[in-house]
Amino acid sequence: MTFRNGQKVEIYQKSADESWESYMDEFVGLHGIITDPDAVKNDPDALVEVSLDEKGTHRFPQDCLRILED
């Protein structure tokens, strides 16, 4: 899955990645928009920036994200 700017995504699960912090648990289930994907090389391992509806902008590992169809 490559993420692109402006895509709607869902935080559909917790990530097992070390960069997942405990406060992020409450974000599971929220929807948001990709605001800064890995802007260099579509690295599946890079952290991508997601702006969550009503809950701010954060960087997440990609395995917790899935694209929402419009």
Add this chain to the structure above:
Amino acid sequence: MTDPTCKVNDLGIWLKKQMDEGKFETPRSRQQATEISGFLSEVCQGLAEEDHITAIMKRADFLASAGETAEIRGAGKKIISDVEENLEIFLGHIQTHTCPSGACPMLTPAPCQMACPAGIDIPSYLTLVGQGRYEEAIDVIRKDNPFPWVCGLVCTHPCEFMCVRARMDAPVAIMDMKGLAAEKAMSARQYKNPEPKPDNGHKICIIGAGPGGMTAAYYLALRGYRVTVIEALPVSGGMMMVGIPRYRLPREVIDREVAMIQDLGVEFRFNTRVGKDITVAALEQEGFEAYLLAIGAHGSYKLMIPGEDDFPQVITAVDFLLRVALGDHRPPGRRVAVIGGGNVAIDAARTSLRLGSEEVTILYRRTHDQMPAHHMEVVEAEEEGIQFSFLTIPKKIHGEDGRVTAIECVRAELSEPDASGRRRPVPVEGSNYELAVDTVIPAIGQEVNGSGLERFEDMRWTRRNTIQANTLSMETHQARVFAVGDAVTGPATVVEAIAGGKKAAHAIHRYFEGFPQPKFPRAPTRRGRMAFFQVPAALKADLKRVEMPLLGNERRRITFQQVRLGLDDTQARNEARRCLRCDVCIRCGRCVEICRDKMGINALELGYMDFDHPGKTDLKITAERCIACGACATNCPTGAMQMTDQGGMRVLSLCGTELNRLKLEYCEKCGAVIGPARYHDYIMRRIREISPKLAGKRVCLDCARQETGRRHVEMAPPEKE
């Protein structure tokens, strides 16, 4: 999602319920409880001062000690303990006018503000810019971001992705408005620093003069800390200066904003690399009590192909852009291949073109649509004549006599999506070809170069080779050492680094004050509730997003002049009027529901309100259908929807957008307002069956009552005595 709950709001609801159930039957206690309830409601609406807490506690103490019943005394005790346990939440409501839970509608930040990593109060500054009050706009922005000018030119603007107006047509040009405000304020010499707190004597060392480090320096200096910034390069700005090319961000912009930080007494030491030019031990000796590592990600990934290390004409994009930024304006070569599809690749390509390279080609493994670079950057590069070669994988760099002559590539096809849904570029066998170039600029990613930090022994690194830090407090595993920016996130954005710098400044301050560090993300702070622009619905709907004028293409290709020329006052005035003021309208949809489902009128078509499934928005339809009953306004929890009588008209407006305007009618007897004809027609239609005669009668409620009363009175001559 469950309904949000807020401790302040909850206490208010609980107290009201107790009162309604008659728990406070004695007048004295009832009075105290009523007053507490009023104070709580003011806290929830952002109307309270800090002495509200004292006032609540005083009355609660009275209830707890002098309450007439055990129940009253219990209630007093509960109020005291609730306030004490949640003091921070109460103070947040009072000091920052913010309720992070979203349960207090008056204190819910707008989606753009929530989206801004730095948490800028965007609706407030947009309004100020639209009023031409640029210096006040800058004051609002700099409460959360000391680089409004930089961010007004190069921010990735997550705010615009979340802008609710985008669900109608296009987002408000939030970033460009910020750039204009900064330019105007600076030009008028009205760009000013707030008054810093008195010196508190603590010495902080910040390593790296990029956006993260300097933001922390700014907020720490304002709090009275003695800040020293140590920078390896001869210039300040970090990647803003040496990564972003000048045609996007002029050097003067950075210099001016850094000068503002210097004015606060922050000391800068340039050409000083920690671990090389100065040791950590020496810094300790100088008496620094806390460190902030903001070293960025200035290392480059390698292509891992033959020939990469053999020629001086293979130069990484980071090194190339640094060289140019420091004044070397020789063209890198005549025929340049830039490898990568991100923003840095575009920057390197456009810079090469401007330095005089004749042919610049970007080689990218995937397709145009998959390029991670920002769309506008790609478009501008295409306009300037940058060539693109997609589905192209570099294999080998060829050269003769120590000079690059060509790059060998293989064409690729996208695979079928794999288990994770990714389509990978797969090399097509035998499709190798050579592209004649004399320079190769790899731009395939940056990494943190942590050399020199070995002395911070307890600090941990992630598997991504970034500094491990708590992203709420920016603490590392080493005591007194904090870290921010690309060094923590990997290559990221300017505004994220700024956000990190601000968080770090808060955390360092909390460290010195002995406060515990936050466990949850800090909600952004509302800086005001500005008056609405009064705009007719048709204008609100039809105002198109301002188009940024661009420098002519001929000049773009040969100079480093700024490409985006900036807005003017009139454009800004109009753009500010496109804002839907989501800091006031929280898009709860009650107005739409009531008008459609309860009143059956369906005069509000506000499809933009839904994030997941935005529907059609038609601001003009309201004037055709609305009867001006006012139920929408009555039920609006924030005062976004308002119905007022002005100049003989009844006007319905949403955040200043005039949705409907109907002529008022007046009482035949006393002249009082009785509402517009369309409203009465609606009622008449409903009661026609049972009251065919009434139509045409225009008397106000009071007169109707008086008249009826009069008819019921028997005024007889006095009886005989």
Add this chain to the structure above:
Amino acid sequence: MSKYYLFHDQKKCIGCQACVVACKSRQNLPKGPFPSLLITIGPQWVGTRPQMAFAFMPCFQCENPWCVAACPTGAMQRRPEDGIIIVDPNVCVGCKTCMSACPWGSPQWNPETGKVVKCDSCYDRLEQGLQPACVTVCPTACLYFGTPDEIPEVRRERYARAMIHDGEQEN
């Protein structure tokens, strides 16, 4: 009409407004709304001296209530069991159509809740076997509440008394 009838004996009323205050305080109402109102007429010269009169204006609880017809939400409703017209605050959205529809100005606006309030003949008190609030506080006992056959025939009685009185004087 509801199955009840509220009779106001204007001869005995002194215009003290206790009924109005009791009505407001029962519903815990802020400044503004008066579900029941005492309308003062006069003072004006009637015959040889000035005279004042008072008309108590609760809701008449119409048989064919216009407010109920006008209400688009169903908040305004006529109780089938006793014909009392009540407004359900959970359903009322504050469109005020009932207020404009009522020829007597009976439904009133509560600015604190953004909903309509009205005289509901204190149906909750009736269900507990009590009298409406206004009736219980009247110091001159000029308000009578009950089914029509329970209402004392005050006017007839008074007429009879006046006749007797006249007769006595003539003697």
